[in-house]
Amino acid sequence: HLKNAFVGDHTEVTVATGDSILIGDVSDSGNTKRDTVQGLLDLVPAAATTHGTLTASTSGTSIDFGSIPAGVTHIRAMYNVVSLSGTANHRFQLGDGGGIEGSGYGGAPLYHSGNGSYTNGAVTAGLEWGPGQADNTMSATVCLDLMDPDTFLWSMYVIGASANDNNGAWSSSSKALSAELTQVRFTTSTGSDTFDAGSVN
Secondary structure: OHHHHHHHOOOOOOOOOOOEEEEEEHHHOOEEEEEEHHHHHOOOOOOOOOOOOOEEOOOOOOEEEOOOOOOOOEEEEEEEEEEEOOOOOEEEEEEEOOEEEOOOOEEEEEEEEOOEEEEOOOOOOOEEEOOOOOOOOEEEEEEEEEEEOOOOEEEEEEEEEEOOOOOEEEEEEEEEOOOOOOEEEEEEOOOOOOEEEEEEO
């Protein structure tokens, strides 16, 4: 009888988001409540991936991406044929509500050219990679993962290559922030060399 009442006696129609649904509330002794289809859809988590806005890296000494929402645990930052005006290395920094943090990183950049592999030694001011050559266009992907949400500890690495001189770049680093991550910064090791080509996201 229930089958006939709820299914057999009704023709099939398209369900709209404003239509009502009766549900049993497990937190209220199973009492019946009514909600809309949209109300149930709103309970589904938002998309796992949010894509940023492509930004030209053709001027300035730094490019910031802010308003990173709470709960983010993975970030991918991308460089597309980015060039600098001088011989600085590329640098990537993290920040929270108190601002970008420019110290306390642990890592060392490495790059490979036709003459061999080189490292610039320990770098504590950010995730950094080279080689530092004017007009050396670099394409790269920076990968960040939240390692410890209790201490806001992030682990990060970058893999990149130069488009015009066949140099490769690798680097890894880690950084514990003062609070939850809210922003990231693309910049340079000198803070004075400017971006003059390419794009970032």
